[in-house]
Amino acid sequence: MNGILLDLGVVIAEIILFLIAITVGQFLIILTLKRLAQWVPEKQGQNPLNLTQKILNKSLFVIKIAGAIIIAALNGYLFFQQKSPYLYLLDLINGISPEQWQRLALGLLKSVLLLLLVSLMIASLRPRLKRAGDRLKAWKNIEGNNHSLDTLFKAIDLAIANGLWILALVVCLNFLFVPPSITQYFYLAIKVYFLLCFGIIAVRASFSLLDTLDGLSTEFIAKHPRSPLRFYPRFHYLLGLTKRCLETGIYLAIAGVICAQFPLLDQLAPYAIPANQIILIIFIAALVIELSNIIVEKLLLRSPNLSPVQQRRRLTFIPLVQNTVRYCIYFVSGVSILYVFDIDPTPILAGAGILGLAVGLGAQNLINDLVNGFSILLQNYYLVGDFVETDNATGLVEEMDLRVTRIRDTGGRLHIIRNGDIKTIVNYSKDYVYAVVYVGVAYDSDLDHVYQVLGDVGHQIQGLHPDVLEPTRIDGLDNFAESELTIRTVTKVKPGKHLPVQRLLRKLIKEAFDREQIEIPFARRVLIFKNEAPDLDSLRDLENM
Numbered sequence: 001m002n003g004i005l006l007d008l009g010v011v012i013a014e015i016i017l018f019l020i021a022i023t024v025g026q027f028l029i030i031l032t033l034k035r036l037a038q039w040v041p042e043k044q045g046q047n048p049l050n051l052t053q054k055i056l057n058k059s060l061f062v063i064k065i066a067g068a069i070i071i072a073a074l075n076g077y078l079f080f081q082q083k084s085p086y087l088y089l090l091d092l093i094n095g096i097s098p099e100q101w102q103r104l105a106l107g108l109l110k111s112v113l114l115l116l117l118v119s120l121m122i123a124s125l126r127p128r129l130k131r132a133g134d135r136l137k138a139w140k141n142i143e144g145n146n147h148s149l150d151t152l153f154k155a156i157d158l159a160i161a162n163g164l165w166i167l168a169l170v171v172c173l174n175f176l177f178v179p180p181s182i183t184q185y186f187y188l189a190i191k192v193y194f195l196l197c198f199g200i201i202a203v204r205a206s207f208s209l210l211d212t213l214d215g216l217s218t219e220f221i222a223k224h225p226r227s228p229l230r231f232y233p234r235f236h237y238l239l240g241l242t243k244r245c246l247e248t249g250i251y252l253a254i255a256g257v258i259c260a261q262f263p264l265l266d267q268l269a270p271y272a273i274p275a276n277q278i279i280l281i282i283f284i285a286a287l288v289i290e291l292s293n294i295i296v297e298k299l300l301l302r303s304p305n306l307s308p309v310q311q312r313r314r315l316t317f318i319p320l321v322q323n324t325v326r327y328c329i330y331f332v333s334g335v336s337i338l339y340v341f342d343i344d345p346t347p348i349l350a351g352a353g354i355l356g357l358a359v360g361l362g363a364q365n366l367i368n369d370l371v372n373g374f375s376i377l378l379q380n381y382y383l384v385g386d387f388v389e390t391d392n393a394t395g396l397v398e399e400m401d402l403r404v405t406r407i408r409d410t411g412g413r414l415h416i417i418r419n420g421d422i423k424t425i426v427n428y429s430k431d432y433v434y435a436v437v438y439v440g441v442a443y444d445s446d447l448d449h450v451y452q453v454l455g456d457v458g459h460q461i462q463g464l465h466p467d468v469l470e471p472t473r474i475d476g477l478d479n480f481a482e483s484e485l486t487i488r489t490v491t492k493v494k495p496g497k498h499l500p501v502q503r504l505l506r507k508l509i510k511e512a513f514d515r516e517q518i519e520i521p522f523a524r525r526v527l528i529f530k531n532e533a534p535d536l537d538s539l540r541d542l543e544n545m
Contacts, residue, residue, distance in 0.1 A: 010086045011075045015068045022067065026060045028169060107175035114175075118168040122161045129157050148211045152204040159197035166190055192258055199254035206246045214239060235290055245283045249276045274340045281340070285333040292325045312383040320377070320401055365420060366403075373402035373419035386429035387496030392417050396496070410499065429495035432469060435502045437491070439509055440484035442519040447477070447485070453516050454489060457508045465504055467497035472505065484521045 030053055075085045133153040170186040217232050224230075256272025259265040300314045300321070338345045375381075377400075382388045386397045388407065395409035405422065407415045441450050451474050458472025470492040478488040493501045513520055 007075075007079070007085045010089055011072065014071050014075070014085075014089070018067050018071060019064055022060060022064050026057070029056060031165075103177070107172075107177065110175045111172035114168050114171060118164050122164060125160060126157055129153050148204065148208040152201070152208045155197070155201050155204050159194075159201060163190070163194055163197060166193065188261060191261060195254050195258055199250050202250050203247045206250070207243055210239065210243060210246075231294055234294060235287070238286055238290065241283065241286055245279050249279050252276055252279075277340045278337055281333050281336050285329050289326050289329050292329070293322050296321050296325065312385045313380070316377070316384040316400060319399065323401060365418070368420035369404070369418050370402045371420075372422065373400070373405075376400070376405075376419060376422070376425075377402075381425050382427050382429070385496075386427055387498075388428065389426035390417065390422050391424055392421065428498060431495065432492055433495055433498045435491040435493050435498040435505065437489045437502055437505050437509070438478065439487045439489060440481065440520060441487065441513075442521045443483075443485060445485065445518060447487075449516070450487065450518060453512050453518065454487070454509065457505070457512050458489070458491065461491065461501070461505055461508055464508075465493075465501055467494040468501060469493060 034053070078085050078088055130153070133149055136149055167190055170183060170190060173183050173186065214236070217229060221227070221229055221232065252272045252275050256269040259272075260269040297318055300318055301311070306314070335345045338348065382397055382400075384397050384400060387395070388397055390407070393407045393409055393415035395407045395415065397405060398408050398414070399406040400419075403419065405417050405419060407417065409415060439450075439454065441447075454472065454474050458474070462468045462471050468491060472489050472491040475488040475490055477485060479486040489505070491501055491505060510520070512518075
């Protein structure tokens, strides 16, 4: 009876030890996954490592149940063979030499001490990293790089802490006599992990450096307004592109190194170099485009003695020259990318030329627009800033190129007109323009008095408005209208300034006529209702008015 109880106790002990071993392994694996899960930002939603933890917990639970059943079944088989599980286990234990037990105990002790040492190192390292990050954020007190510095030091913290922890676990496998054929894969995984960490840290360090330099540039430009860095705001929009290029380039380089570690993927490693060359070409192209824009503006507008017409003419040509240079840079960049892949661009360019000719023959409207746009620029029909009237719109020319012209009308609407559709052009911005105002007066008005008042108003507006070149000229009686005499006035003004001068002149004429009691006639309506007899006295009064 005592033997049976002892055998049952051994079976229960085996199951308990098995469950403890699986639970300890589960704890270490889950702890490692939780550390790795910190790399994934919370804002990205479902963390794949958290999902892995859930799957692992369920899998280990199944393993625990299955293992306990298998242990019970094996011991039940021993009972069926009328063998004692206790004696069978004792024989297994006696088959292991004392030296092996000592080595196992020493390996367990080393593993526990190593894990404790790593935990202490991680705990002491984090406050120091935090102090270093705070000092960097306090330097120059640049608020723009605080977020990038936080992400950088968080990456360093995670890389060191998780790397030490995973490395300690793999070393513990060596302490516990796991075969080298298995541990080599763990060491390979650690190498890949540290390569990824290096890439992430390099990306975030470059972001922090760029944000810091961006913050320092404002202060430096304010102190040195004539330095070459005064053009930096023109390049500021490239900051995002610079970050993306650096990030992609670093990750591609790391991916190439990682692929070289695996025999099945080592053939992909050399492609990281041409991929980074393409990224470098794209970045340099964007940089050269903005630099060429600045150079074109400086070359065309460098003379301080330009007249307003010359300045507007050059402002008109600046976008055209910039677009031409931009397309040339695009072309050179495309050819450079072909050379990166060792592709001869000559056949491609020849085919593109034939295709372009075929497209050009079919795109008659496009060719018409380009030819008409070139003619407009060559003949100087209008420039940017001119007030023009076309068949489609009237307003200020905001921008033009060989393809289209953009005109902003007085209502604020932007008209985008194809140059091929522009047939008739009225330019109000050539030398001068007349502000024509028609004035209506009553038939019984004293025209000499009216002309005198209008003349006084013409001299008055020349003193009030700086765009008026000459006093208002009264051309005389222009028309016998139905209820008024129409007088035509002409005021010579600067190009494109006729509309505001017309509005001001009408206001001054109205005020002057009110003072001089000169009547401005207006239409009157008489309503006659069919069911009521008309008031003849009222009609006579209206006729006499």
